[in-house]
Amino acid sequence: MGEEFQTVKVAVVQASPVLFDREATIEKTCRLIREVGDQGVNLVLFPEAFIPAYPRGLGFGAVVGSRSAAGRRTFERYWANAVQVPSPATEALGKAAREAGVYLAIGIIERDSRFSQGTLYCTLLYFSPNGELLGKHRKLKPTASERLIWGEGDGSTMPVFETTIGRIGGLICWENYMPLARMAMYGKGVEIYLAPTADHRETWQSTLRHIACEGRCFVLGCNQFVTKDMYPADLEGLDDLNELTEIMCRGGSAIISPFGEVLAGPLYDQEGILFADLDLAEIARGKFDFDVAGHYARPDVFQLVVNERPFHPVVTKNDE
DSSP states (O other): OOOOOOEEEEEEEEOOOOTTOHHHHHHHHHHHHHHHHTTTOSEEEOOTTOBSOOOTTOOTTEETTEEOHHHHHHHHHHHHTSBOSSSHHHHHHHHHHHHHTOEEEEEEEEEOOSSSSOOEEEEEEEEOTTSOEEEEEEOSSOOGGGGGTOOOOOGGGOOEEEETTEEEEEOOGGGGGOHHHHHHHHHTTOSEEEEEOSOOSTTHHHHHHHHHHHHTSEEEEEOOOEEGGGSOTTOTTGGGGTTSOSEEEOEEEEEEOTTSOEEEEEEESSOEEEEEEEETHHHHHHTTTOOTTTTTOOTTTOOOOOOOOOOOSOOOOOOO
């Protein structure tokens, strides 16, 4: 008989968080997970930095050589609503995944709980249908002003998970412009590639389609839909938004086939959920003539070395 390929039903949730409110956003998230679970979905993806917010437009009171007291308080509020891993917040997400019977991937702002307990990371969490936290990916390189508020991940959180619905992994936002980071995913055989983002430009669609064709994988792109009036009225720094448009993030979520064909979306200017049935046999058909980490690679000319060791700022050594 040979290998039998399955069809996987996926959902991409384009929504807004309850900005700067971890508990309220988790409550909304769990409701949305139950909603897609009722549709017989196998995998659901939420956007980058969904809990508690992608703080678009905020300057945190910083310019070169100076920080303000008000900006520090804005960061304090962001920090206070970030997610520790593990914590009651991750337990609630795992429970929702278990009750819905879905694989769940969701962007959070992670608060370091091991070392300084101060640094925040832009992180993608993965949960199994039994509610287990499978692992996480920390964004390797925050972009531009994101570097002010987020730390950098390392190679120890670059997973591709072997699951009952295929190999799942991915990168966050502009990491997807890093050719070597993409190649690391391809080298692990990613089949369902997750690309949560904050980029709502139409040009982002070209990136999603390129990754799908390059990796011969399904690509799920997911973004938020956010307007100015969703920001808390008492948030310090709101004056930073005065000159910006009312729609802060248009969305642009989409689902792409291994041949670069758009299966759903792109969705703009509203909240919504995209669904698609992924025929995993398309991956094999696509690799007939192009396999970037296989027969189309030239390891005699090019090789990528990925350092997956964790890097810790403090290492203790006890002499015996």
